[in-house]
Amino acid sequence: MSTKIILDCDPGIDDALAIAFAHGHPDIELAGITTVAGNVGLAKTTVNALAVCEFIGAGSTPVTAGCAGPLLRPALDARDVHGDSGLGGAVLPPPVASPAPGHAIDYLIDTLRAAPGEITLVATGPLTNIALAVRREPRLTGWVRDFVIMGGSASRGNVTPAAEYNIWADPEAAAVVFRAGWTVTALGLDVTLRTSATAAVQQRMASLGSLASDLLLPALDQYKSVREPAGPPVHDVCAVAYVAQPDLFGLRQASVQVETAGVLTAGMTVTDFEVPAGAGQAGGGNALVAMEIDVDRFWEATLATYGRVAAQLPGLPGGG
Numbered sequence: 001m002s003t004k005i006i007l008d009c010d011p012g013i014d015d016a017l018a019i020a021f022a023h024g025h026p027d028i029e030l031a032g033i034t035t036v037a038g039n040v041g042l043a044k045t046t047v048n049a050l051a052v053c054e055f056i057g058a059g060s061t062p063v064t065a066g067c068a069g070p071l072l073r074p075a076l077d078a079r080d081v082h083g084d085s086g087l088g089g090a091v092l093p094p095p096v097a098s099p100a101p102g103h104a105i106d107y108l109i110d111t112l113r114a115a116p117g118e119i120t121l122v123a124t125g126p127l128t129n130i131a132l133a134v135r136r137e138p139r140l141t142g143w144v145r146d147f148v149i150m151g152g153s154a155s156r157g158n159v160t161p162a163a164e165y166n167i168w169a170d171p172e173a174a175a176v177v178f179r180a181g182w183t184v185t186a187l188g189l190d191v192t193l194r195t196s197a198t199a200a201v202q203q204r205m206a207s208l209g210s211l212a213s214d215l216l217l218p219a220l221d222q223y224k225s226v227r228e229p230a231g232p233p234v235h236d237v238c239a240v241a242y243v244a245q246p247d248l249f250g251l252r253q254a255s256v257q258v259e260t261a262g263v264l265t266a267g268m269t270v271t272d273f274e275v276p277a278g279a280g281q282a283g284g285g286n287a288l289v290a291m292e293i294d295v296d297r298f299w300e301a302t303l304a305t306y307g308r309v310a311a312q313l314p315g316l317p318g319g320g
Contacts, residue, residue: 010038010125034104040086050095066104070170088222131173152269168267250292
């Protein structure tokens, strides 16, 4: 049986690629998308989510807008990485549909309450929506089947030496989420930086018709990653890939705290692996942190999933 997910995201190039993966993988059912400000502002992340969904044939997926800025700090963005639109060089048709009515926080609470234990919540942006949802309804942590994020690092950051972008963008929200009483499965930079879309990977993508020519390749072409000369890492795809195929990753139990007071270290995920095995919350462990990834199998799974999406679109022999 496929796993139902809600994807809380800030599209963003790699978020767009994560949406395509979630739609295409046979073991995932994309039940809904919520958006948050992050890589670009909320209006753009929401339009981008709608546009990507319609382009890949997932137009029936509800997209609900959430928070326009962090809990306490000024709103920032990553246009220098993702481009002014948020999708790099990809130019998709404007979406026909509008966002679903209401706010992402209410959507998360109502949807998870109605299906306890059935839906995995996946977050690939700043954790503002999630933090406010669990603050308003603490029982939400017990309603999810699992909670998976792309965020953090047990070593060094990418936006500062200490912090990964999604946590750094709203560290107070991240601190609330990691203290909420559930286990956070964190796919952070320790694994995501190994997922570079190399020239060889992009050459294989080129056979995927309009999915490649209109979305994947132009988005990746302008995805600025000065630290990874092999190619841009597809960070957010890791979170949905974990839901579909957890054996691609090696996780370690840890206690994770988020630094909120440091002048130089705000957003750092302080990760302590010295927790008793199987201790869970009672013993101080609040996270499962990915430290290993089978990169070759990750890309085989990802390209096969994109192949299933591409086969339903115009521009590929046999496509829709």
